[in-house]
Amino acid sequence: MNRQIARMAVVGVVLLAALIVGTTYWQAWAASGLADRQDNSIQQVVQFSVKRGKIYAADGKTVLADNVKQKVGGQTLYLRRYPQRGLAAHIVGYSTRVRSRAGLEASENDFLTGSNTNLSTFLDTEFDKLRGTTVEGNDLHLTLRPGAQAVALNALGGKCGAAVVLEPRTGRVLVSVSSPTYDPNLIERNYDLASKPRFGCPPLQNRATAGLYTPGSTFKVVTASAALDSREFTPSSTFNDPGYCIEYGTHVNNYDTSSPFGNVTLASAMQNSINSVFCNIGQALGGLRIVKQMKSFGFYSVPPLETPVNERAISGLYNNKGKLVDPKEESQIDAGRLAFGQGPETGEPRTTPLQLAMVAAAIANGGLVMRPYVVEKIIAPDGSEVTKTKPDTLGRAVSENTATEVRRMMEAVVSGGTGTAAQIPGISVAGKTGTAESGVAGRNTTSFVAFAPAGNPRVAVAVILERQSGTGGTTAAPIAKAIMEALIR
Amino acid sequence: MSYRNRELANLFVVAVITGLGFASVYIARQDVVSTGSLSYALFFFALYVTAHVIARVAVPQADPYLLPMAALLTAIGVTEIYRLDPDNAFRQGLWIVVGVAAFAGTLLALRHDYRRLESYKYLFGLTAVGLLFLPALPVIGERINGARLWVHVGGIQFQPGELAKIMLIVFLAGYLREKREVLAQGRLKDFGPLLAIWGAAMLVIVMTDDLGSALLYYGIFLAMLYVATARAWYAAAGLTLFLGGSALLYHFVPRVQERVSIWIDPWAHAHTSGYQITQSLYSIGNGGFSGKGFGKGVFATTNGHDLIPQLNTDFIYSALAQELGLVGSAALVLVYMLFCLRGFRIALLAQDGFSKLLAVGLTFGFALQTFIIVGGVLRLIPLTGITLPLVSYGGSSVVANFILLAGLLLVSHRANSLSQISMEGRS
Numbered sequence: 001m002n003r004q005i006a007r008m009a010v011v012g013v014v015l016l017a018a019l020i021v022g023t024t025y026w027q028a029w030a031a032s033g034l035a036d037r038q039d040n041s042i043q044q045v046v047q048f049s050v051k052r053g054k055i056y057a058a059d060g061k062t063v064l065a066d067n068v069k070q071k072v073g074g075q076t077l078y079l080r081r082y083p084q085r086g087l088a089a090h091i092v093g094y095s096t097r098v099r100s101r102a103g104l105e106a107s108e109n110d111f112l113t114g115s116n117t118n119l120s121t122f123l124d125t126e127f128d129k130l131r132g133t134t135v136e137g138n139d140l141h142l143t144l145r146p147g148a149q150a151v152a153l154n155a156l157g158g159k160c161g162a163a164v165v166l167e168p169r170t171g172r173v174l175v176s177v178s179s180p181t182y183d184p185n186l187i188e189r190n191y192d193l194a195s196k197p198r199f200g201c202p203p204l205q206n207r208a209t210a211g212l213y214t215p216g217s218t219f220k221v222v223t224a225s226a227a228l229d230s231r232e233f234t235p236s237s238t239f240n241d242p243g244y245c246i247e248y249g250t251h252v253n254n255y256d257t258s259s260p261f262g263n264v265t266l267a268s269a270m271q272n273s274i275n276s277v278f279c280n281i282g283q284a285l286g287g288l289r290i291v292k293q294m295k296s297f298g299f300y301s302v303p304p305l306e307t308p309v310n311e312r313a314i315s316g317l318y319n320n321k322g323k324l325v326d327p328k329e330e331s332q333i334d335a336g337r338l339a340f341g342q343g344p345e346t347g348e349p350r351t352t353p354l355q356l357a358m359v360a361a362a363i364a365n366g367g368l369v370m371r372p373y374v375v376e377k378i379i380a381p382d383g384s385e386v387t388k389t390k391p392d393t394l395g396r397a398v399s400e401n402t403a404t405e406v407r408r409m410m411e412a413v414v415s416g417g418t419g420t421a422a423q424i425p426g427i428s429v430a431g432k433t434g435t436a437e438s439g440v441a442g443r444n445t446t447s448f449v450a451f452a453p454a455g456n457p458r459v460a461v462a463v464i465l466e467r468q469s470g471t472g473g474t475t476a477a478p479i480a481k482a483i484m485e486a487l488i489r
Numbered sequence: 490m491s492y493r494n495r496e497l498a499n500l501f502v503v504a505v506i507t508g509l510g511f512a513s514v515y516i517a518r519q520d521v522v523s524t525g526s527l528s529y530a531l532f533f534f535a536l537y538v539t540a541h542v543i544a545r546v547a548v549p550q551a552d553p554y555l556l557p558m559a560a561l562l563t564a565i566g567v568t569e570i571y572r573l574d575p576d577n578a579f580r581q582g583l584w585i586v587v588g589v590a591a592f593a594g595t596l597l598a599l600r601h602d603y604r605r606l607e608s609y610k611y612l613f614g615l616t617a618v619g620l621l622f623l624p625a626l627p628v629i630g631e632r633i634n635g636a637r638l639w640v641h642v643g644g645i646q647f648q649p650g651e652l653a654k655i656m657l658i659v660f661l662a663g664y665l666r667e668k669r670e671v672l673a674q675g676r677l678k679d680f681g682p683l684l685a686i687w688g689a690a691m692l693v694i695v696m697t698d699d700l701g702s703a704l705l706y707y708g709i710f711l712a713m714l715y716v717a718t719a720r721a722w723y724a725a726a727g728l729t730l731f732l733g734g735s736a737l738l739y740h741f742v743p744r745v746q747e748r749v750s751i752w753i754d755p756w757a758h759a760h761t762s763g764y765q766i767t768q769s770l771y772s773i774g775n776g777g778f779s780g781k782g783f784g785k786g787v788f789a790t791t792n793g794h795d796l797i798p799q800l801n802t803d804f805i806y807s808a809l810a811q812e813l814g815l816v817g818s819a820a821l822v823l824v825y826m827l828f829c830l831r832g833f834r835i836a837l838l839a840q841d842g843f844s845k846l847l848a849v850g851l852t853f854g855f856a857l858q859t860f861i862i863v864g865g866v867l868r869l870i871p872l873t874g875i876t877l878p879l880v881s882y883g884g885s886s887v888v889a890n891f892i893l894l895a896g897l898l899l900v901s902h903r904a905n906s907l908s909q910i911s912m913e914g915r916s
Binding site for chain 2: 016019
């Protein structure tokens with residue numbers, strides 16, 4: 001019997017050894033894969049056991065995100081509170097137990113939880129764990145100006161839309177609001193209330209970076225840039241305006257067809273936003289040239305910002321199925337209508353407020369497009385600087401000369417054209433209005449881009465509103481003015 | 490050093506380890522746990538010294554490593570149970586006292602000659618089947634977590650299956666010892682009574698929906714049959730039959746189908762029936778190489794709910810794996826392995842067929858039970874709920890395993906005494 005017993009002993013040892021192999025597989029081989037799984041509640045607890053870094057506005061005092069300590073099931077958890085509620089909700093986002101994360105809370109999670117590892121910090125955190133001390137995350141300091149954020153939210157007044165302000169020379173995002181806003185504190189407690197549409201608009205979407213809108217005449221800044229940069233046109237090139245232009249054999253009308261302007265210059269076509277003139281320019285330049293200009297302003301690439309990539313949309317031509325179209329041939333573009341910011345079902349221009357602000361900022365910055373950023377610096381718990389964002393150039397959109405000429409034309413828009421509502425006493429403002437008609441009353445998309453002071457720009461702003469019955473000059477320009485005043489004064 | 494002095498020295502080592510374990514839980518969870526936790530280690534040491542004294546009286550020549558290893562396993566179990574819920578640890582502590590009492594009773598009652606059990610083998614066999622039937626009875630039987638394993642009488646719950654396991658092993662040892670020659674000839678009629686009792690046991694298992702026990706009993710049966718008859722093809726045929734039977738069960742028993750589909754892809758059922766196993770795997774994975782440390786594992790969600798149902802019974806291994814890491818859980822499995830090797834050594838040294846078969850049955854049963862539950866938790870095999878011997882929370886299991894330990898010590902004592910006598914005779 002002893003031989004059989006010895007064999008059974010081998011069987012027993014092999015069975016138990018298999019358990020060690022199995023354990024090794026899960027704890028060494030598969031461990032990191034398990035940790036990355038979405039439904040891993042342990043990792044969630046681990047993340048919430050970290051004293052998450054705070055998020056500050058540009059003044060360094062206004063706290064946008066903070067922690068409350070809470071004992072849950074024997075674990076000390078740090079749960080998020082947002083003292084400023086809706087003030088910067090779409091940029092800051094939220095970190096909750098039930099709905100995971102959004103905004104910077106999601107994209108900067110590694111920094112906020114202190115798990116941005118290089119070897120020395122990794123060792124530090126491992127030693128902290130051994131000592132049982134709480135891991136502390138890094139603080140984010142944003143470029144957002146809390147006062148101007150509040151002014152912008154207030155000026156938007158809950159209407160559906162967004163406003164973005166960039167500092168032209170650096171690309172700092174000084175204001176980014178999406179309206180209606182929401183209270184991130186409610187995401188966990190009452191998601192239905194937080195996400196309930198207001199005036200028919202769902203509040204959680206970040207319209208400033210992910211909302212795509214037909215720009216209408218604000219797009220003429222892009223067309224004018226292409227026209228002047230091509231050297232085929234100057235601000236004093238003259239055109240005849242019959243009140244319409246002929247596209248593919250049919251009339252494309254001006255905003256107001258009752259009084260054609262007759263003989264006008266490019267500058268006054270800009271000032272009075274004459275579609276027929278831009279239509280002719282577009283046809284002369286060709287659609288591909290305009291698309292090329294769009295690309296040099298940043299269209300057709302995901303606008304660089306620190307928020308999660310799925311919260312930023314690409315601006316460009318979109319077909320009626322919502323697909324981005326990158327035309328390769330002239331015949332694919334309705335150049336005449338594109339020139340004044342509209343288009344057919346096969347390819348209509350759409351822009352995010354952020355992209356529109358980048359256009360204004362580039363003109364204000366002498367043609368150089370700066371990379372927009374919202375995280376100024378990241379500070380470690382011991383007060384040392386983890387990272388500091390340096391202004392970075394994305395590329396040149398137009399020559400300095402063209403930028404100056406476009407700026408002058410935009411100044412005229414505000415001083416005596418469609419954008420007079422944006423005038424600020426004592427400060428010269430450059431701007432452009434836009435009204436994209438949907439064909440349904442009260443369903444216009446109105447917009448306004450501007451920068452000021454025109455001679456030495458400190459702010460570049462884009463405001464877009466949905467579901468408006470007025471024009472860009474009457475609805476969006478006053479909001480832009482209020483925000484610029486708050487920042488410059 | 491004599492056998493028993495060696496045992497005492499080993500128990501000291503275990504006491505130190507236990508003390509460190511409770512101290513580490515206390516340090517990690519000061520806000521939840523009182524200094525009273527430290528007295529657990531002392532209490533344990535006293536309890537096992539008592540067991541040791543009884544072994545000194547009843548089985549002085551028995552293996553000196555089994556009792557300290559059993560002590561270590563129960564200590565690890567109680568430490569983890571304590572860390573999860575101090576109240577349960579108190580109850581488990583009481584059951585260990587009962588277990589040690591059963592251990593002492595078994596040793597003292599059978600110290601002269603345990604082999605007389607052999608004459609009662611059919612009584613053991615029938616009692617075992619009767620015990621297995623108990624949970625299927627209407628009033629006293631109770632279904633917990635899908636399986637009818639429990640009997641509820643006057644406020645006390647127990648799992649008769651654990652005791653039945655030992656009785657079946659005694660029966661099989663006696664029966665196979667008697668019939669091994671005829672069985673080895675392979676005539677079908679000799680298998681009659683064996684198959685009858687076996688069939689009854691299987692029927693009970695189908696009725697109680699307890700698949701883990703089915704696998705355990707069948708495995709013990711095959712192992713003992715193989716050792717008794719030395720016919721490897723019996724074991725092979727038995728395994729084939731089992732796989733065939735499982736395939737049949739798969740088609741007719743939805744519970745089996747569910748278990749298998751969870752085993753194949755737990756993440757497809759992560760929010761329903763696969764929740765337990767996926768969260769358990771996360772727990773194991775979170776342990777990593779060195780573990781989080783006693784008292785520092787995460788076993789509750791961010792909302793404070795328990796992460797893994799049945800954490801202190803079926804899933805105690807995943808709790809230990811998280812807190813002790815690969816180093817600790819591998820060490821734990823090694824203790825089981827050493828325990829089994831000592832058990833098989835006893836079987837090798839035993840001088841009569843009944844003793845050999847008894848020791849093989851008890852030891853292999855211990856190893857296989859460990860494999861079935863830990864293998865299930867590690868997703869090596871489909872998960873079926875049984876206890877991890879001596880570690881899991883649960884009174885019946887602890888008491889039954891102490892009786893198992895007593896059985897092995899009795900066999901060992903006799904084998905060692907006889908070999909000493911024969912050596913002295915020769916010299």
